Amino acid sequence: MLPWVVRRTRLPLLSLRCVDCRSESATTGEGRFRVNANGNLLDVWLLVRCVSCDRTSKLTVHERAPVRSFDPAELEGYHANDPEQVASRLLDPLLARRNRVSLDWKGAWRLDTPSAWRAEAWPVKVEVVFEDPVPVRPDRLIAQGLGLSRNEVLRRVKCDIPLRRRTSAGFTFTVLAGD
Ligand SMILES: [Zn+2]
Numbered sequence: 001m002l003p004w005v006v007r008r009t010r011l012p013l014l015s016l017r018c019v020d021c022r023s024e025s026a027t028t029g030e031g032r033f034r035v036n037a038n039g040n041l042l043d044v045w046l047l048v049r050c051v052s053c054d055r056t057s058k059l060t061v062h063e064r065a066p067v068r069s070f071d072p073a074e075l076e077g078y079h080a081n082d083p084e085q086v087a088s089r090l091l092d093p094l095l096a097r098r099n100r101v102s103l104d105w106k107g108a109w110r111l112d113t114p115s116a117w118r119a120e121a122w123p124v125k126v127e128v129v130f131e132d133p134v135p136v137r138p139d140r141l142i143a144q145g146l147g148l149s150r151n152e153v154l155r156r157v158k159c160d161i162p163l164r165r166r167t168s169a170g171f172t173f174t175v176l177a178g179d
Contacts, residue, residue, distance in 0.1 A: 001126065002126045003127055003129060004113050004129065005129050006130045006141070007109060007112065007131040007134075010108050011027075011031070011087060011108065012091075012105045013051065014027070014059075015102045016050075016057065018050040018053060020055045025050070025051045026050050026057065026101075027048060027049055027051055028046065028047070031086030031087075033046055033079075034047055035079060040066055041066060042065050043060075044062040046086065046090065059101065060098055061089050061095065093133070108134075123177065124174070125175075126173055126174075130168050130170055135167065138162075138164075138167065138171065138173070142157055142175075156175055156178060157174070157175055158173060160172055
């Protein structure tokens with residue numbers, strides 16, 4: 001079984017309409033949190049910037065959460081703007097749902113395939129692993145990875161999931177020999 005890996009090359013942008021300039025794209029930039037204490041309760045936001053006019057918006061990460069409910073290392077990560085914590089919070093589907101935004105993965109990921117795979121005999125079995133939750137359409141991903149047209153993919157590929165429905169969960173497929 002050949003391994004293919006989908007991984008991000010940078011953080012995705014956010015589809016978020018700017019109230020000032022109507023642009024629909026925002027970035028986390030370097031990645032900054034803001035923490036606000038109110039008695040024993042904490043609010044934590046992830047700051048994002050409009051890519052056109054630089055206006056800053058706040059995405060809610062925690063809302064009125066008791067201080068004692070935080071792991072000390074997690075709290076330290078928020079204060080230090082830890083890059084891994086920025087990535088994990090941004091990629092947590094809960095953040096997008098809660099703030100009604102979606103992630104824009106265009107140009108922010110790549111597919112790594114083993115270079116020697118063409119020497120394999122047909123049929124070839126491939127396992128796709130996601131290091132980051134990039135939503136991809138299997139037919140497009142497979143066409144890209146194999147250098148085939150999407151029609152040829154539909155003809156030659158046997159897959160355990162629907163080929164045209166976006167997924168970011170691992171799957172396997174088999175490529176049959178061409179004509
Ligand atoms: Zn703007």
